[in-house]
Amino acid sequence: MAASIVSQTVARGLRGASAKHLFLDKFKCAQVSSRRWLNLQEYQSKKLMQESGVTVQRFYVADNAPDALQAAKRLGAKEIVLKAQILAGGRGKGVFDSGLKGGVHLTKDPSVVGELANRMLGYSLTTKQTPKEGVKVKMVMVAEALDITRETYFAILMDRACNGPVMVGSPQGGMDIEEVADKTPELIFKEVIDIFEGVRDDQALRMAANLGFKGPLERQAADQIKRLYDLFLKVDATQVEVNPLGETPEGQVVCFDAKINFDDNAEFRQKAVFALDDMSESDPTETEAAKWDLKYIGLDGNIACFVNGAGLAMATCDIIDLHGGKPANFLDLGGGVKEKQVYEAFKLLTADPKIANNSAANSWRLVTMPQC
Numbered sequence: 154m155a156a157s158i159v160s161q162t163v164a165r166g167l168r169g170a171s172a173k174h175l176f177l178d179k180f181k182c183a184q185v186s187s188r189r190w191l192n193l194q195e196y197q198s199k200k201l202m203q204e205s206g207v208t209v210q211r212f213y214v215a216d217n218a219p220d221a222l223q224a225a226k227r228l229g230a231k232e233i234v235l236k237a238q239i240l241a242g243g244r245g246k247g248v249f250d251s252g253l254k255g256g257v258h259l260t261k262d263p264s265v266v267g268e269l270a271n272r273m274l275g276y277s278l279t280t281k282q283t284p285k286e287g288v289k290v291k292m293v294m295v296a297e298a299l300d301i302t303r304e305t306y307f308a309i310l311m312d313r314a315c316n317g318p319v320m321v322g323s324p325q326g327g328m329d330i331e332e333v334a335d336k337t338p339e340l341i342f343k344e345v346i347d348i349f350e351g352v353r354d355d356q357a358l359r360m361a362a363n364l365g366f367k368g369p370l371e372r373q374a375a376d377q378i379k380r381l382y383d384l385f386l387k388v389d390a391t392q393v394e395v396n397p398l399g400e401t402p403e404g405q406v407v408c409f410d411a412k413i414n415f416d417d418n419a420e421f422r423q424k425a426v427f428a429l430d431d432m433s434e435s436d437p438t439e440t441e442a443a444k445w446d447l448k449y450i451g452l453d454g455n456i457a458c459f460v461n462g463a464g465l466a467m468a469t470c471d472i473i474d475l476h477g478g479k480p481a482n483f484l485d486l487g488g489g490v491k492e493k494q495v496y497e498a499f500k501l502l503t504a505d506p507k508i509a510n511n512s513a514a515n516s517w518r519l520v521t522m523p524q525c
Contacts, residue, residue, distance in 0.1 A: 191415045194238045196294045197429050198413045205384040207377060208407050212296035214238070217274060222267030224295040232261050232298035237273050237290045239283070247280035249273060250287060256280070259298055266295060299407060304397035305364040306330050307378065309346070309385045311392070318385065320344040320352070320378070324365040326397035352382045366400065373406045374398070381408075388426050389419035438501060445497045447486060454479025457502045461486045481507050 193201075199209045213224035225233050237244055237256035244256030253272040260266065270293050277287030304327035312319040322342045325333045334341050342363040344356045357375035366374040377398070385393045392414040399409050420427045442449035448463065452470075456478050460466035463485045470480040482505065484498060 218271040221270035225263035225266035230297040234298040241282040243280035251276040301399040308394040450483040
């Protein structure tokens, strides 16, 4: 699995961590990427796919209710899906502070889209992946709702064991792929991609067949797979994950939802993509840390952790937790750290109210661990 994906898993696990031995038990082999990862909104990822010839639903975006209403009328679709655009999962089951339940709504009446958008835009949506106070919605996506006859899973990701990209697919889409791998591993199919040849026709067709596409749909799915690989190369992605890659009753293969992760080291040649990065939902301290190439994640304890090495940082947090303490943060300086970075790291730590308050009470504690 790509390092950037693992780092996000680590970050999600560290936030709100309370169980003992969490770090060692869940993230033994995790690696944190050297840079802050790029996050794109759903509509931004779909636009990149669209530009590469990948089939997605027709959609518009709007930042106000009248525009959302006009977009719904312009689509002229039998059914419309309205989606709040935030960088968090579980939107469908989320709740707005306006009282509206659900960040995803289906309707066959375009006239109600404006009213729904009015109760989404400018309000905070709380889901299982957002902070307690939720995230303010600034944009909605108005898209054509398509029926899905069958859902499959498809991804292309960088794999160190194979020294390059690998295709991973399963006919069991629309659900957690880890669960599929755990319960029915025989339904996970892999194809190693030769970096010099790219995705061969026979590989694309074999994967399409393994995903369960039949007849003309098999060739159509194979074409979508090759186009997704073209996108993977074009934007310097570390992963392109489509879940679900589905088929419709009309005989279309459509990428209904996608997550794209990027190689941050390629920012210098992907300026247009990185310019799409929305920093407004990022934690200000994490954003400031990223400016200095520091990995910082705020936690809810009062013992500051200042460590050189991600694995050692997780082990340190685990040791603190084991002995009844609570880490105030996860701060990894990484290898090759410079004096200025150390200075900025101390500034980040002392700016934390939890730590600052403890300092005033002469009970501030800092754990520093050298890299072994």
